[in-house]
Amino acid sequence: xxxxxxxxxxxxxxxxxxRRSAQTSSRRSSRRSTRRSVERKPKQDQTIYGLxxxxxxxxxxxxxxxxxxAVMGIFWVTGIAFGFILxxxxxxxxxxxRDPIMTGSTSLTKAVLIAFAITSIGFVAIQYGSATxxxxxxxxxxxxxxxxxxxxxxxxxxxxxxxxxxxxSGTLMRIGEGYGMQLLSIVFFVFGSFWAARDMGWWTLxxxxxxxxxxxxxxxxxxxxxxxxxxxIGLLYIAADKWETRKQEQES
Amino acid sequence: xAEYELDCLGEACPIPLVxxxxxxxxxxxxxxxxxxxxxxxALKNVPEWARKHxxxxxxxxIGDGEYEIFIDKTA
Numbered sequence: 001x002x003x004x005x006x007x008x009x010x011x012x013x014x015x016x017x018x019r020r021s022a023q024t025s026s027r028r029s030s031r032r033s034t035r036r037s038v039e040r041k042p043k044q045d046q047t048i049y050g051l052x053x054x055x056x057x058x059x060x061x062x063x064x065x066x067x068x069x070a071v072m073g074i075f076w077v078t079g080i081a082f083g084f085i086l087x088x089x090x091x092x093x094x095x096x097x098r099d100p101i102m103t104g105s106t107s108l109t110k111a112v113l114i115a116f117a118i119t120s121i122g123f124v125a126i127q128y129g130s131a132t133x134x135x136x137x138x139x140x141x142x143x144x145x146x147x148x149x150x151x152x153x154x155x156x157x158x159x160x161x162x163x164x165x166x167x168x169s170g171t172l173m174r175i176g177e178g179y180g181m182q183l184l185s186i187v188f189f190v191f192g193s194f195w196a197a198r199d200m201g202w203w204t205l206x207x208x209x210x211x212x213x214x215x216x217x218x219x220x221x222x223x224x225x226x227x228x229x230x231x232x233i234g235l236l237y238i239a240a241d242k243w244e245t246r247k248q249e250q251e252s
Numbered sequence: 253x254a255e256y257e258l259d260c261l262g263e264a265c266p267i268p269l270v271x272x273x274x275x276x277x278x279x280x281x282x283x284x285x286x287x288x289x290x291x292x293x294a295l296k297n298v299p300e301w302a303r304k305h306x307x308x309x310x311x312x313x314i315g316d317g318e319y320e321i322f323i324d325k326t327a
Contacts (some may be wrong), residue, residue: 043316092297095265102266103301164293167266175319177292183265248304 085157094161094170104247106240112212113240117233127217140215147211160192173226254280258287261318265293268315271300272323276307279325287321288314 041161057080065073085091089111089248096108127137161167163184171189216225258270258275268289272326287298298321299309308324 043313046316087292090292092265092293092296095253095293095297096264099297103269103297103302103304105297105300106298107300162266165266165293170293174292179291179317251305 009021023035036043062110083173083176086169089217092094092170093167094165097158098242101242104244104251106244109240110237113233113237118234120226124217124222124229128222131217131222139220143215145208145211145213147207149207149211164189253282253284253304255284255286256283259326260287260289260294263291263294264287265291265297268293268294269297272302272321274316276302276323276325281325281327283325285325287288287322290318292317294323298323 033107033180057076061073061076064076087145091111092108099105099107100109123139127139130137157167161170164171164182166182167191171182172183175186216228219225220228256275256279258268258271260271262263263271267305268287268291272285272287287294289295289298295311299311302309302321306327308322308326309324312320314320314323
């Protein structure tokens with residue numbers, strides 16, 4: 001995993017700055033305390049709330065697994081884990097697409113590519129397992145045609161997520177964090193989704209139904225499919241790495 | 253060694269970064285810019301951008317979910 005991407009940023013960072021902070025800490029701390037001591041509220045210890053929330057999470061998880069269904073319990077746990085990781089690592093799908101252009105940083109782009117590589121292996125393992133056991137291959141309902149609609153939707157989504165400051169997961173995560181502005185984002189996200197659902201018939205008729213349906217294992221075989229997929233992800237990773245170096249050289 | 257404050261509370265990523273870039277251009281070498289943010293994304297990309305441009309960076313959490321990023325302009 002890219003260390004850059006998963007590092008928890010709130011911790012005091014790199015060596016250079018901590019060495020420096022040692023040099024200037026006296027100046028800094030005195031200045032900071034005088035500057036802000038009046039207006040700054042003392043930070044409240046939230047450990048007890050954290051433990052409370054953890055207890056509720058576990059209780060709801062047990063209830064869902066026992067009274068609703070095991071799958072709901074798994075959704076609950078993976079959802080919470082997903083949100084926690086997004087929050088603590090500042091992982092952001094929006095930034096992974098935006099920062100290469102805006103700042104030349106591709107650390108999150110590489111993190112997303114690694115995540116894709118890991119899930120690809122997982123998907124292939126699950127689908128291959130079902131196929132060899134003679135069971136129906138799970139997830140085939142999500143193998144949908146590629147068409148102009150894919151590109152058009154991706155472009156619109158890209159504009160939207162940069163303006164809104166987050167994609168779906170980022171917006172939800174920041175609402176959980178207590179970031180009020182994203183509440184506005186989610187309202188219009190839902191509104192936009194309804195609108196898209198309304199127009200879906202037109203898109204399906206004119207573009208989506210004409211597109212080719214490609215399931216890589218059907219083309220390359222199971223081993224070939226994962227090889228091709230990982231090869232493409234690997235090439236993108238190298239490209240992202242080179243892009244960052246190039247942008248940095250350009251600017252300095 | 254002047255000190256400037258940039259209040260980016262309530263501003264979503266990437267606005268704090270754009271504002272920081274523009275403000276930092278106006279500063280003299282040796283000046284300090286304090287960017288106040290509460291968007292977790294800016295907590296990543298503002299320090300990362302500043303460090304890449306060889307500035308000295310420190311981050312301090314001043315409240316729950318509110319951070320001050322100290323950037324000493326060195327280049």
